[in-house]
Amino acid sequence: MYDMIIVGGGAAGLSAGMYALSKQLSFVLIYEDLGGKATWGQQLEPHDDEEYRAGSETVRHFVQQLTALPNSTMHDYVTHMERVGAGFHVTTREHGVLQSVTVVCNRSHTVYPGCAGR
Numbered sequence: 149m150y151d152m153i154i155v156g157g158g159a160a161g162l163s164a165g166m167y168a169l170s171k172q173l174s175f176v177l178i179y180e181d182l183g184g185k186a187t188w189g190q191q192l193e194p195h196d197d198e199e200y201r202a203g204s205e206t207v208r209h210f211v212q213q214l215t216a217l218p219n220s221t222m223h224d225y226v227t228h229m230e231r232v233g234a235g236f237h238v239t240t241r242e243h244g245v246l247q248s249v250t251v252v253c254n255r256s257h258t259v260y261p262g263c264a265g266r
């Protein structure tokens with residue numbers, strides 16, 4: 149049972165992960181694409197190489213911090229989540245059902261089944 153399961157490895161999920169790390173919570177951050185949209189370029193050739201993106205730098209720093217901590221990140225896909233008793237069950241494709249006291253959903257466009265809001 150985790151204190152917190154964080155769904156999403158974009159800027160929002162990584163920020164939640166850094167918060168959980170600073171509070172010494174037991175947590176796991178589940179992602180499909182670590183870094184998320186903040187690491188995407190605008191693909192406006194030929195200027196893309198010269199683009200300075202402070203957000204991406206911060207996201208890369210968070211990725212380094214969180215992936216250095218064993219078992220704090222999990223490459224998987226959340227298919228369902230539901231409240232069970234005082235906690236939550238989060239169903240993933242590869243790792244089955246994970247349990248947590250709290251869940252933080254971080255999505256921009258993706259809708260997680262069972263997650264009412266951001």
Ligand SMILES: Cc1cc2nc3c(=O)[nH]c(=O)nc-3n(C[C@H](O)[C@H](O)[C@H](O)COP(=O)(O)OP(=O)(O)OC[C@H]3O[C@@H](n4cnc5c(N)ncnc54)[C@H](O)[C@@H]3O)c2cc1C
Pocket residue numbers: 155156157158159160161162178179180181182183184185186188189190224225226227254255256257258260
């Ligand atoms: C080219 C470009 C330029 C931008 N420029 C700016 C800018 O200048 N200023 C600004 O404020 N914003 C900008 N943005 C927007 C900003 O990048 C995004 O708003 C921000 O990165 C979104 O972060 P997020 O964590 O909410 O979502 P995302 O980055 O979309 O992350 C979502 C995460 O959830 C994961 N995920 C989704 N579904 C599941 C699932 N079922 N199971 C497990 N994981 C899942 C994904 O793999 C990903 O890790 C820009 C975006 C782009 C593409």
